[in-house]
Amino acid sequence: MTNREQSDNKFGRKAIQVEEAQARLMNYAGAMEAETVPLEQSLGRYLAESIAAPHPFPAFNRSGMDGYAVVASDTENSRDGGMVWLKVVDNIPCGAVPAGAIIPGTAARIMTGAQVPEGADAVVMLEVTETRDLDGIPHVGVRKPIPSGRNITPLGYELKQGEQVLAAGHKIAAGDIAVLAAFGVHDVPVIRRPRVGVFATGSELLDVKEPLQPGKIRNSNSPMLEALVREAGGEPVMLGAIADELELARSKVHSALETLDLVITTGGVSVGDYDIMGDLVREEAGDMLFNKIAMRPGSVTTAAVRGGKLLLALSGNPGACFVGFQLFARPVIASMQGASESFLPEWTVVLGKDYPKVNNYFRFVRGRLEVRGGSIYAYPAAIDESSVMVTIKDSDCLIIVPPEERGLSAGAKVRAIILP
Ligand SMILES: Nc1nc2c(c(=O)[nH]1)N[C@H]1C(S)=C(S)[C@@H](COP(=O)(O)OP(=O)(O)OC[C@H]3O[C@@H](n4cnc5c(N)ncnc54)[C@H](O)[C@@H]3O)O[C@H]1N2
Numbered sequence: 001m002t003n004r005e006q007s008d009n010k011f012g013r014k015a016i017q018v019e020e021a022q023a024r025l026m027n028y029a030g031a032m033e034a035e036t037v038p039l040e041q042s043l044g045r046y047l048a049e050s051i052a053a054p055h056p057f058p059a060f061n062r063s064g065m066d067g068y069a070v071v072a073s074d075t076e077n078s079r080d081g082g083m084v085w086l087k088v089v090d091n092i093p094c095g096a097v098p099a100g101a102i103i104p105g106t107a108a109r110i111m112t113g114a115q116v117p118e119g120a121d122a123v124v125m126l127e128v129t130e131t132r133d134l135d136g137i138p139h140v141g142v143r144k145p146i147p148s149g150r151n152i153t154p155l156g157y158e159l160k161q162g163e164q165v166l167a168a169g170h171k172i173a174a175g176d177i178a179v180l181a182a183f184g185v186h187d188v189p190v191i192r193r194p195r196v197g198v199f200a201t202g203s204e205l206l207d208v209k210e211p212l213q214p215g216k217i218r219n220s221n222s223p224m225l226e227a228l229v230r231e232a233g234g235e236p237v238m239l240g241a242i243a244d245e246l247e248l249a250r251s252k253v254h255s256a257l258e259t260l261d262l263v264i265t266t267g268g269v270s271v272g273d274y275d276i277m278g279d280l281v282r283e284e285a286g287d288m289l290f291n292k293i294a295m296r297p298g299s300v301t302t303a304a305v306r307g308g309k310l311l312l313a314l315s316g317n318p319g320a321c322f323v324g325f326q327l328f329a330r331p332v333i334a335s336m337q338g339a340s341e342s343f344l345p346e347w348t349v350v351l352g353k354d355y356p357k358v359n360n361y362f363r364f365v366r367g368r369l370e371v372r373g374g375s376i377y378a379y380p381a382a383i384d385e386s387s388v389m390v391t392i393k394d395s396d397c398l399i400i401v402p403p404e405e406r407g408l409s410a411g412a413k414v415r416a417i418i419l420p
């Protein structure tokens, strides 16, 4: 047993791997109920059902140009530079229904987006036509043959009726909203957002509005977590900060878990005298999922289940709190919204500069991505200790540094988790 393992054992802690911790959490991160939201509020929500096209799209043969709808074979005779004159029998603006079919020798003036009349199989663009009256009747002259189908988008070109267009669990983006609107889905079936209680523990914590006092710090993790929960699609319910008192924490946790869907705390999970969240979870060992993970930062991240609901106790150290959220809270919140993909994407990137630090755990290093010469580079933050807050803002990825004997050199291929 290593020294580290001996000391973990003394405190009733046994480190598990990141994937194992994630898997244990996901067992309790089932999707919430479905609800409907107005289309204009559906951005970023996860679809509760798949959506199939209720009708073909487009629902009629659509003109792609302003010009004349013609029978293509009529224009054959213009092959040798001769002009073919067609009788103009209709004028079809967008939104109108053609008066009748086009027969050989006739044409209809038509606008972009308007319904192509029966019989017509091509649209000649306005710029290559001439007009004149013959016997007081308007005629259009076409100088070149046009192939059948030209400038017409056929019915069902984009989607056939019944074709699945959006899958359940898909996160709705602007393009999806266009699809839903086009199909008349004004009440969108989505999974309810989980209500996520957030509170901080720490007798040193001041509110953002309070003046600084000796030995104290402002609570920066709570507002950060509020933003992270919102970004992940959850509905944050801010429960303030409490002093490091076990009974206070116990009643806060219990009441929050009774009314909310998930509770996230920050602080007090290590082995210090006032690390009450660690004690709280240990005391109710039957409920504990884990209290040590083989990772840095955030090794002390702790989780428990009560009444089927998750308590995720993140470290107080800001860097560890942030990383713990991205690795554990974000996928849980996504999965509770029925997301088909709960985890952040991982890319293979090139390490931009040496990373000499080593340890026997996986390390998730805050980094910045840069594209150069067709390759994606990731630069580790200048200071990335767990206790450091300020470089969180400079990071758009977490570089995964495996537990190696030696550090990594610039140019090494590494995996990186891409932050939203
Ligand atoms: N003897 C040991 N000491 C520590 C160990 C260990 O294994 N043995 N682990 C270290 C590691 S790793 C971490 S990470 C921290 C975890 O600390 P806690 O989760 O118990 O967090 P606190 O003790 O409450 O606070 C740590 C640090 O973070 C600041 N903090 C706390 N809450 C907030 C907040 N809401 N906003 C901003 N900053 C916050 C707090 O003031 C402390 O500076 O333990 C190590 N120690």
Ligand code: MOO
Residues within 6 Å of the ligand: 295, 296, 297, 298, 299, 300, 301, 315, 317, 320, 386, 387
């Ligand atoms: O494991 Mo602590 O959470 O490094 O930073």
Ligand SMILES: [Mg+2]
Residues within 6 Å of the ligand: 267, 268, 269, 270, 271, 272, 274, 275, 316
């Ligand atoms: Mg502590």
